[in-house]
Structure formats: structure tokens, C-alpha cells
Amino acid sequence: MGTPATSVPAQADLSPQQAGEADAARRRRIVGIALMCGAVAFFASLDACGKSLARAGVDPLVTTFMRYAASVAMISVFVNPVRTPSVVRSRRLGLQVLRSLLLFASTALNFMALRYLQMAETISIQFAAPLTVALLAGPLLGEWSSRARLGAIGVGFLGVLVIVQPGVGAMHPAALLSLANVVVYAFYAIVTRKLAAYDSTATTMFYTGLAGVALMAPLLPWIWTSPTQWSHWALMLAVALFGTLGHWLLVLAHARAPANVLAPFIYTQLLWSVTLGFLLFGDLPGRWTIAGAMIVIGSGLYLLAQDTMRRKA
Template identity: 65%
Template structure:
């Protein structure tokens, strides 16, 4: 974060101390997301099919969410005004998760998360034609710069040596479109309804495939890791919801990039992985470009608030 951004964050916290709690929650959430990826990589190394890991990710998530949010405790929660979009959103998240677990079989945690961080740049690129949120000149400069960072990581020689990078790119693209669809749904369905449908698509796709991908876990440890995958993902997203209830998204967004620190640390401690100079350079370019896009978003919101609503005719 730049000195200007740090100063603005401090002033925001001074005005509302609850924002400090939101920032703390936003810093903890990436620990769970990095742990989710690390656990998936451990399971892949133990010979567990990544698709089985994906199934458990959604089975545990749906079980926990349904226990709290269901038509009994929240009447009408299953009613969606845009059901096809809810289904599409759920399937996109499933695609992102499955591709990520497939990529983790042979890629370092730092490599996959660095490519994933290009998703906000892709969202900024797609927001114009799909949402009518057209980019400013600063965004138009930041987005291509961020994709240069992706190309630094996904070099021709790296792609030839590690074709699993294609899975990581697929995960990033699925997640970017998932964010776009989520924004569209915000104008039609409640947060509870969207949360209710989030994991159902993945579970619906994976359940019929279970007889072909199921192998009994070799030990209680593998069972615990499979359950942990679902817990880490669910808790991480729950912390995001709590954080955004206490502070605006523009204040919280930069802190999600702390995930790359946890990914590098867990990659080194669990697998002995040391990111290459190319990976760290590419990650730095992507993060800097993402922060530039986020700064532009915050600036545009402040200008809009200062102008106020248009006068009535």
C-alpha cells in the first residue's frame, strides 16, 4: 500500500473503530484460503483425486450452510428472481475450484495464487461490456500491465514445463466471470439467497461422478484433511462476509493480497518450495496493477459521493 493509502486507512479507522475489526478479519481470511490450497496440494500428493477433493469442498460447505440458511430458518431463501444466473454462478465457482485443485498437483502455491490475483484485472476488463462499468484511463493502463505480470509467470518455457498452468488460468477466468455474475445478482437476490445457492452447483455436478472418483481414504488423517478443505473454504468466506459488514470493500480489498505471503510461507514449510524470481516478479506486477485498479475505484466512489445524487427534474 502507498503512503497515501495508509494515511486514508488510518483516517477511516479513526472515524469508525469497527473498521479496524473489519481489516483484521480481512487479514485472517487469506490464512484460511492459503490453508485450503495447501491442504488440496497435500491431498494431491497423497494420491487423492483432485475431483474427490473438490466434492468434499462442496459437500462440507453445503452441509454447514444448509444447517444455518435453509427454507425452514429463512422462509423464501430458496426463491431466486434470477435462478439461471444463480446456477451459472455456482457452476463458475465449481469450475474455478476444480481447476485450481488440478493445477496444485504440479504447481507451487505461490504460482497458482499469483495467477489468481489477475482475476480483479479481468473483472475490470469485462465490467464495461457486461456491466456497463467502463474503465478510466488509469484502469486501461493498469489492466494490460497486470497481464504482463501474468505473462512473466506463464512464459513459453514455463508453460511447456508445467502445462498445469492452463488449469490455473482456467481457474482465474472462471472466478473473474463468477465475480461479474455475483455483481449482477446483487440487484435481484438477497445475500442469503446467493449464499444458499453458492455450493449447490458444485455438489450437483460432482455427486453423479462420485462412484467413478471415489476411493476410500487411506487413513483418518486423509479423512480429516478432506473435511478441512471444506471447513477452510467455508470459514474463509464467512470471515469475508463479517469483514464487509464492518468496513467498505474499497478499504478492505488491498488486504486480500496478503494471501500471497501465506502461500509462499506454507509452500516453503510444507513442500520446500521456493518461488522463482520470475514468479515473484510477475506476482509483484500483478499486485501493483490490482492495487492501482482498486485505488481508482475508491477515488471514483469518493468523487461520486461528493457530487451527490443528481438534482430532481
């Protein structure tokens, strides 16, 4: 049977102004998707630099400190109390400090795990973070999940078990660092959502790396080892640059396209991680990593589809 003509919107039925607005919206979405893909490519590059530094013997805490110290310096050029005095005024300063510390801890855990695990393994496990957010959103935000969503979350966590394979002799202890990172990042995401109701984006950006840098600065004399090669300094600068550019592109992407349109393209980071892992370190993910990643990604996409349908209902 043919599709009724009334079910398909015709471009000719739109006024020139409406047609122009529809075309502009489509172009914005395409640009937003491209920016999202660029952002995750930068994040994968950040991981590659962090792994290179860890393998070269640079303490992951030093790398994390340099990543956020340089990021704070770069952000302060554009967002600072001199240009915008109100940027330092937070209605929930405690939450801002907690968010900054959680992000610092998440990055440090990731760099520690990358010393031993493949990039594809760490990012596949980290894809479980949205599942953890959905699970914690009930008790912490009052956003309770349906039985179908809880089932999808459970399936996603089974995918993580496929990746790490606990109890079968294949699990590397560093996988526990990635699992801890998932939990820490989930709390970071929930705190970020709570702060959106109180503080501006500029204020949150200003505090993003501040608490972690302030906490680590007094400890540097005990953990600092000056890199002996200029390439190590270049990699630490690249870590900060890729992180800052990635978050900048992320903001630009969300300004041009809805979150539900952009979210599926986050998973393209796995392709970048596999590619960079092979080119730089000769790593190829095993079949269990790929299988587990597909399960986790499938669960995440299902939750995303459920959220989209719920908003349209």
C-alpha cells in the first residue's frame, strides 16, 4: 500500500520563510553533529597523549594537574572576575567545589587506567556512565526509571562484565580504576545537572578545574618529577589543549543541535580510540571488548530513544 500523501510533509506546502527556517535548522544540526564528532576526536586524542605520558613514566596525577592548570589558565582569559565580576558568585559554591573535585578524580582515574589498559577498553567501560547516571537519578534527582529502562541498564552493566571478565583470569586490576571512574563521572554528571538550576554556564566553567588544581598544588613537591624530554612537555600541553578544545566544541555543538540528536555520535569516540590505539601503541581490542562495547552502546541508545519518546509524548 502506498503512504497517504497527508503523512509526508511536502516542502512545497511551506511558505518561503518556513522553508528557509527548516533548511537553516537542518544545516545547524549537521554542523552540530560535525562539532560533536570533532569533540570526541579531541577527547580520544587526549586519552592517547595521557597514555603516552603514563607509559613514559610520568605520574598520572602530574598529567592531570597539568591538564587542568593549563585549562584554567586558558579559560580564565575569556571567563574571569575582571571582565565579568559576577562569574565568581555561585549560589551553590559547595556543589561547584564538589563538581570540580569529581572531574579531577575522574580524569586521574582514567589516566591511571590507561597506563595498563587499551584505549578501546577504557572508553568502552566509560560508556556505562550514562547507565549509571540513569540508575542514580532516581534516589538523587527523583527521576525514577521504568522497569524497561532498569532492564536496559542491567543489560548495559552485563556488557561491562563482558569487557572486564571478572573471575575468569582475563581481568586486569586496572579495570577497577575504569569502573571507579564510571561511578565518579556519574556523580559529576548529576552534580552538573543540579548546578544548572542555580548557576550560569560561565560560572560553572570558571570553577571547573579550580578546586582540583588548588587541591593538588600543595602536593606537587612530593609527586613532581620534571620531564627529561621536550616531547613529554609537548604531550602535557597537548593534553590540556585537546581537553579544552573538546569541551569548547561540545558547547558549540549543543548550541546548534538538541542533545538527543548529538548523543548517539558520542559513541564515535570508540572508533577514534581503536584507530589511535592501533596506530600509536599497536593495540587491537579483543572480541570480548568489542562484544561488550556493542552491548553497552546498544543499552545507551535504547535509553536515549526512550527519553526522546517520553519528551515527545
